[in-house]
Amino acid sequence: MLLLSHTLAGVILVALTAYVLLGGADFGGGIWDLLADGPRKTRQRELIAHAIGPVWEANHVWVILAMVLLFTCFPRAFARIAIALHVPLTLMLIGIVLRGSAFVFQIYGGGGGQGRGGRVFAIASLVTPVLLGICVGTVASGTIGAVVGIPGETFYALYVAPWLTSFSVAVGLLTLTCFAYLAAVYLTLETRDPELQADFRLRAIVSGVWVLMMAGLALALAPHRHIADHRLAVLMGLAALTAFWALWQRRYRVARMAAAGQVALILWGWGVAQSPYLLPPGLTIAGAAAPRSTLELVLIALAVGAIVLFPSLYYLFKVFKARTGLSVS
Amino acid sequence: MSDVLAARSQMAVSLAFHIIFAIIGIAMPVLMVIAERRWQRTRDPVYLDLAKRWARGTAILFAVGAVSGTVLSFELGLLWPHFMELAGPLIGLPFSLEGFAFFTEAIFLGVYLYGWDKVSPRAHLTAGILVAVSGALSGIFVVIANAWMNTPTGYVIVDGVMRSVDPIAAMLTPAAFPQALHMTLAAYAATGLGVAGIHALLLLRNRTSAFNRAALAIGLLVGAPAAILQPISGDIAARYVARRQPVKLAAMESVYKTQAGAPLKVLPGVEIPYALSLLAFHDPKAVVQGLDSVPRDEWPNVGLVHFSFNVMVALGTFMAFVSVWAGWLALRKRDLASRRRFLWALVIAAPCGFIATEAGWMVTELGRQPWTIYRILKTADAVTPMPGLIVPFLAITLLYCALGAIVGWLLYRQISRSPQT
Numbered sequence: 001m002l003l004l005s006h007t008l009a010g011v012i013l014v015a016l017t018a019y020v021l022l023g024g025a026d027f028g029g030g031i032w033d034l035l036a037d038g039p040r041k042t043r044q045r046e047l048i049a050h051a052i053g054p055v056w057e058a059n060h061v062w063v064i065l066a067m068v069l070l071f072t073c074f075p076r077a078f079a080r081i082a083i084a085l086h087v088p089l090t091l092m093l094i095g096i097v098l099r100g101s102a103f104v105f106q107i108y109g110g111g112g113g114q115g116r117g118g119r120v121f122a123i124a125s126l127v128t129p130v131l132l133g134i135c136v137g138t139v140a141s142g143t144i145g146a147v148v149g150i151p152g153e154t155f156y157a158l159y160v161a162p163w164l165t166s167f168s169v170a171v172g173l174l175t176l177t178c179f180a181y182l183a184a185v186y187l188t189l190e191t192r193d194p195e196l197q198a199d200f201r202l203r204a205i206v207s208g209v210w211v212l213m214m215a216g217l218a219l220a221l222a223p224h225r226h227i228a229d230h231r232l233a234v235l236m237g238l239a240a241l242t243a244f245w246a247l248w249q250r251r252y253r254v255a256r257m258a259a260a261g262q263v264a265l266i267l268w269g270w271g272v273a274q275s276p277y278l279l280p281p282g283l284t285i286a287g288a289a290a291p292r293s294t295l296e297l298v299l300i301a302l303a304v305g306a307i308v309l310f311p312s313l314y315y316l317f318k319v320f321k322a323r324t325g326l327s328v329s
Numbered sequence: 330m331s332d333v334l335a336a337r338s339q340m341a342v343s344l345a346f347h348i349i350f351a352i353i354g355i356a357m358p359v360l361m362v363i364a365e366r367r368w369q370r371t372r373d374p375v376y377l378d379l380a381k382r383w384a385r386g387t388a389i390l391f392a393v394g395a396v397s398g399t400v401l402s403f404e405l406g407l408l409w410p411h412f413m414e415l416a417g418p419l420i421g422l423p424f425s426l427e428g429f430a431f432f433t434e435a436i437f438l439g440v441y442l443y444g445w446d447k448v449s450p451r452a453h454l455t456a457g458i459l460v461a462v463s464g465a466l467s468g469i470f471v472v473i474a475n476a477w478m479n480t481p482t483g484y485v486i487v488d489g490v491m492r493s494v495d496p497i498a499a500m501l502t503p504a505a506f507p508q509a510l511h512m513t514l515a516a517y518a519a520t521g522l523g524v525a526g527i528h529a530l531l532l533l534r535n536r537t538s539a540f541n542r543a544a545l546a547i548g549l550l551v552g553a554p555a556a557i558l559q560p561i562s563g564d565i566a567a568r569y570v571a572r573r574q575p576v577k578l579a580a581m582e583s584v585y586k587t588q589a590g591a592p593l594k595v596l597p598g599v600e601i602p603y604a605l606s607l608l609a610f611h612d613p614k615a616v617v618q619g620l621d622s623v624p625r626d627e628w629p630n631v632g633l634v635h636f637s638f639n640v641m642v643a644l645g646t647f648m649a650f651v652s653v654w655a656g657w658l659a660l661r662k663r664d665l666a667s668r669r670r671f672l673w674a675l676v677i678a679a680p681c682g683f684i685a686t687e688a689g690w691m692v693t694e695l696g697r698q699p700w701t702i703y704r705i706l707k708t709a710d711a712v713t714p715m716p717g718l719i720v721p722f723l724a725i726t727l728l729y730c731a732l733g734a735i736v737g738w739l740l741y742r743q744i745s746r747s748p749q750t
Contacts, residue, residue: 064399078414104389
């Protein structure tokens with residue numbers, strides 16, 4: 001039972017990681033759309049739209065998968081999160097709706113990148129990652145694992161104060177900078193134009209520095225010590241150094257690997273540190289788990305689903321990202 | 330407005346908005362694939378133009394469907410955390426499978442929309458077929474989860490807690506087959522006749538347009554068979570409701586007193602004797618349970634359920650009639666595109682499938698009230714403890730009104746720009 005529930009918690013973290021590395025970079029594209037600047041402003045925006053277009057919907061499904069697995073396998077934790085984080089999750093949903101629809105209106109509505117649709121796309125891309133990060137930060141901080149719904153408390157105390165903490169906001173900003181960083185690094189490989197590559201190389205280096213600063217800020221504001229696993233934090237630092245070195249040397253494929261590894265290690269550092277708790281400090285993974293019959297069937301469904309999913313994803317990225325060297329060949 | 334009512338209203342708005350995009354997302358890929366297949370066979374450029382234009386429209390509608398579906402999956406927990414805590418382990422399996430079906434759909438839609446010049450014609454057509462198949466499957470999985478709320482199975486309640494949880498038995502819940510069949514046919518009927526109706530309107534202006542003729546034919550090919558089969562699946566669904574959810578049936582037909590040989594109320598004051606017993610149980614003398622069989626506080630909103638049911642049946646009947654007309658004209662090798670009266674009937678039928686789908690969901694959701702899980706969990710007990718739910722309700726409503734207006738305007742612009750030759 002322990003092994004089964006921990007395996008599924010791991011799968012949820014994998015799905016969340018995939019969402020951050022793939023979907024997160026699509027949000028990051030929106031941030032660079034907002035910050036497009038200089039003589040190549042229009043070309044930057046075109047490159048971003050071109051890179052996101054075919055893949056963003058598939059990338060978006062990872063967050064739905066993580067969500068579904070959470071309520072199927074850990075219904076108690078899901079219910080607590082849904083009650084305590086109602087406000088930021090609803091705001092995040094509005095952001096997701098505005099980002100996705102504004103992007104597709106911009107592409108297919110023929111309005112061009114600078115229209116009002118482009119503005120909405122870009123601003124929603126800025127706000128949504130912060131809210132996602134705030135939710136993750138709140139879970140890590142332990143403010144909702146402790147108590148839920150004490151009668152007599154004010155609305156603010158029950159539904160705002162748990163997530164509106166300096167630590168959660170710092171994690172929100174860390175998420176935002178991570179998404180921007182990933183997008184900039186990936187975009188260096190989406191074009192052969194050396195000028196555009198140089199634009200995004202510079203953006204990658206600058207946002208990479210921001211990621212480290214925000215990670216440091218979040219650690220400094222952490223309410224307890226079990227925020228990040230130390231061994232994984234060391235590995236994360238090595239990946240960050242590799243990424244900076246590769247960006248400096250213009251070895252973009254190495255930079256992409258290292259940057260993705262760096263961001264994944266931030267997530268896993270958090271996950272490993274709070275294990276065996278799902279909602280620290282009270283609710284453990286095993287304690288929140290659904291009945292064994294459910295967990296077993298979900299694991300089987302995941303195995304069958306993976307047989308369909310991974311070849312399909314491989315094909316998608318091979319067709320559209322072959323030029324960027326993401327395919328194995 | 331009470332918090333429960335606000336939560337129910339938000340759920341209703343979210344579902345009513347999403348279902349339009351969901352059914353178009355299920356059926357449009359079938360139309361696109363047929364057009365592309367005809368282009369590959371005949372090399373008639375009209376079909377390629379059609380497939381590409383439909384793909385552009387589908388891209389917009391699919392994206393809005395994807396994000397509004399995400400909203401629903403979160404809202405299940407945000408608004409009804411106690412429901413999800415109880416039901417998650419039972420209905421999570423179809424939702425997980427839906428996740429993978431949706432993945433496949435999104436992946437191959439990306440290939441279809443952006444891959445015209447990047448993959449071989451055969452691979453492109455296959456991608457379209459995979460979108461159509463996985464779209465239908467994801468719809469079916471979600472409907473199965475809803476069906477479980479109507480006929481919950483796969484557990485034993487011991488001391489108020491669900492034990493012996495069996496998600497497979499939950500997936501095989503009795504309502505699953507009739508609901509999934511009815512909903513899938515609805516998607517094809519509404520979208521197919523919707524497309525046919527739009528192009529019928531354009532043909533009324535210019536009946537020589539090869540583009541609109543081709544579009545009309547494909548729309549009818551998908552929509553008409555589904556619309557003709559829909560009354561049969563409706564009969565299957567109604568008979569299951571009569572057995573498993575007698576209170577819902579009583580509300581649908583506004584039967585207040587339990588009676589044998591129940592008549593069917595067609596219009597106010599017009600009744601067909603024995604017809605309801607005959608329809609619901611295939612036996613003119615069968616006993617139909619009335620609303621009086623349960624306490625007053627367990628009645629759904631009878632007026633609204635009855636009205637919605639009648640709207641659905643009337644519109645569905647009209648769509649089946651127009652579809653039979655189309656089949657009859659086609660069998661006699663008549664030119665459908667030059668029959669003005671038939672084209673006008675199609676124009677009227679175009680929105681009917683969407684309205685009927687909304688009405689059908691009103692029947693199944695309102696008809697189950699006051700229960701979220703039938704006879705297990707009341708809606709008032711499922712709602713989140715957070716007060717002030719009117720605020721997210723208004724926010725989501727405003728958001729969807731704005732989105733709906735933009736989508737409508739974009740589609741209008743695209744359709745009005747379609748070739749008229």
